[in-house]
Amino acid sequence: MAKSPTFAKNIFQRLTMRRSKKQSTSDNFEINNTEIPLKPCTVLKIRDYIQTDMLKEAYLNLLSMRLKLQKEWEAVGEGAPPTDLVNKQTDASMLLGTLRNKMSVIVRNSSALPSCNKELLVYVTHIILEEEKRQGEPGAMQGWREAWRDAIRDGVQDTLKKVHLDSHEENASWLAVHLGLLGKAVVEDLERVKTELLSSYPEDFNVFETYVSCHREAVGEHLKILLEKVTELKDYYALLDFIVHRYPSDLRDKQRTLIMEEDLLNKIKTLYYHRQMDDFKSALENIIIIEKEVWTMKKTPYRTDDGFLTSETYMDICKLIASYAGNLEKIDENLGKSVVRFCLEELNPFHTRFEEEFSQHTSSLLTSDLLDCCLWVQYHISYINSFNSLKENMQCYKENCSAQVEQLEKQVDELIQRLSQTLINHFKTDVKPYIDGMMTKKWLKTDEDFREIASRIENYRGLCKSMRAPSAQVFVNGVHYYVAREYVSQLMKKKYSCKKNKNEDAAAKMREQWNELKKLFEDMGSSLNWLYPLGDYLSDIIGMKNEKKIKELLIPLVSNYPDISKKQLSAVLYFRDNSFSLEKHNVINQFTVLKRDGLNTNHDHSFFTDIE
Template structure:
């Protein structure tokens, strides 16, 4: 394709410097024109047998007779004038056939073209004379155009059902035919005409017109994106406009080019919508068949969804990069905007088709979690590819990133809610008499955290960090909130046992979340502070433990501290009263100092 395109362009450039041939003619003067013209029948025979010189000289003789008779009294002038006109029209038609065939046939009688050119020039000189017929040069150009049309109609064209590349193949042959036609104009036809016929320019113009008409007919048959692209590639790469010399360059009319671009754009829109719909259909099959998600080489769960989308948009952009920049931008703009509605539809379908996995066995529940993680990773990867388009589509990219962030957040929150629902029954068993004697509920909690620890290793940053922190925060908050519910109060030495158990379990949770990569380090000291308060044998010394607690967790309330003291021992004592008073002083001295994080505020008490 590229080679043919170069040939077309080069032939234009070579022909721009062609030296015009010397004028060839046959002499016409009064001594050469017969005194008595042949009969109408004989002149007609001359025309039909390509004897242009004889026919034309006799026609000139008939015209001279007619002109003499017009000066004399009227006789049969009307009939003779009709005969002259009809014969000249017949001659002109015959010359058109010769010119037309010279374009369409591999070889022709070049001497006839010499006669054709001279007759046209002679008749142009005689315009306005009695018996003169107009339109000779126009008829010649029409014949050139018709001959070019005939030649292009012979270019082979497969039916679409025969060959998927029917149009690309045809356009390649069409380009080759144009090159060969113009080469033949140079080598065989140019020398037969005088310079003022502008033969090469006329043939270029007629090829342009014929190709444009041909492309319009082809456009009606085009329905696929690849074929619209083939048309644009053919037009833009084979017929580049050159404002410096428009006469020597084939230029497809702007309306046709815009029509093809519009059709391409509409087809691309439909193609992209269809591709997005196919992605959802493909993913539905994954959910229905309960197929495990793919994994990357480094172990992250993933889906090919984002790759399909990114590759599709990139392919659209690449295909148009050397075709038309404005069309390229229009296509990418549409794709980026269409992704917003796709995400909404994808989320709806995903939630609808995977909900049943949660009501099945443990393996299905794990698969449900894996699906969520794979799509969190998938859409993070999609978002990472968007900055490439930010320069030209900042508004669309900004909106898309916002929508993707929202989708990722909702997927993550769905996982968090599932985790919360899963461990809440076991959390509710904490800080009770049973809890003090057994570890069953706590083991169930840590078992589920362990499961999520493995799954979190399959989640990519930055979502993995956010997710781990959310899980850590929820577990810490739920664990501590059990102290606030006053479900149990220790007696005598039981408070020391409870303090030891709380510290051990808190440290176990700490190790789990450290291993998971939680960045909420500020939560870790809290377990020690609470254990110290609960296990402190001397109530007077509890006041000293309040300073670091209030300093690091200033949102703890009087009611919440009272609940911790109740868990330690629900009996009233003066020292407990003094502890509360000391806490009140510390909170007052701290005032309304802003703190960059909260914890106890989120605990319902």
């Protein structure tokens, strides 16, 4: 077979040498028709060259065959081509396609076996460049550069398919492990491209950039397949973390262009968000289930080192939301904010459901023994403390989720108020029978009812020390106000009137009991100091021997408690002595004058207005 002796030097040998960056690719690859073999070898021989990786020989003979066919077609002119010529053209096209397929296989395998295919890659490159220059000639085939890129993409896909992948049943961390191996495989593959393949290609092939692009596509398609297998939140997070952090962080320089498609990333974020929603709802439901077990088993609430009753409920919720926010903080700030907003919003129906379940499952404790009643109170205090702590811990999200935090604060405050009011109502129900026994003939003779009241206040005094501020202050003030109001209101019911000197005994007893109540509520931390003088004022009026001097006692009473009415003062005087006297009439008149003249008052607290 005749061929130009300078072909290998001018075409292949010259191009295997490292070319200067300043050289033009087009200057390196010119071929003259005189350098092509004068007579091509047989079709079978060319096919054999292709199959045995003798690309140079195969391509030279294909060029010769194409030139020969071109002359034969020109000779035919406008006439119908003979069958033999058509068959020859078919053979040439078939051989050219076979050569390109072979080149694709070489390129496809090049990243896995770069050193073995290095020389063949040089031939592949030369053939592609030569074919691109011959576009438009008879017998030329389109898409050589595209076929080369497709081969690279297929090779990359082959590499990724070899990365080990456990099933979910084999390994709970199947995806995290696989993604770690996947990132390592990508990095190693691109490192091989940089160190072993770049020298086989001309610079204008943009080999490394092409491999980077193909890896991006292949990894994206691979992640789409993996996404179909993902059901758990941790695996959605593993995908996001891989795409945003682990994948690009393993790369350097231009490799950082390996960024996933925005649509894929957004799809994973959306799936993550909805799964996070479901998981948080399930977590809240589990919290209620766990608390039901606490109530059913009558477990004692947890007590902190500083002595406050609390529940792990708020800690579990805070840890959950903090973990969500922390995990997403470096992946996607907006996604993190969306998840936190949802969690804060979801807490509102949770509180309603929790309160319903709590009330339903603990009401029976009140119909049992004293220990169960105390446990019922402890549960309320523990949840008051717990939800207060929850509200405080949610303040850290106020900057980014102000509306949700404000709504949560409102809901929690209302819940705490209801829990506190439930405690106060229970206390009221507990002491009401004994308060109703005040200011009677029996009361004057015995302390039995008052001791019951004081005993229950003592019990609550100990429990209130387990309640955190500010709820403790509100609760103590509520109890203090109720006891003071109900105690005084017994005077207004005209159940008893003192005879002879009994008013002095009644005044002494009232003063003694009021002072004992004062000490109890001072110890509990009540801030209603303005209530304390009232007992002394009323005791002074009731115990005063000389009715004329009662008028002098009206000034501090009306000054400090301006809402006392004429009817109420009359009831106090009735308790002192129900007999009519001119002096009592004068006391009422003096009271009327003081009220009419608008005596300067020290404060405007409402008290007597609340007494029926």
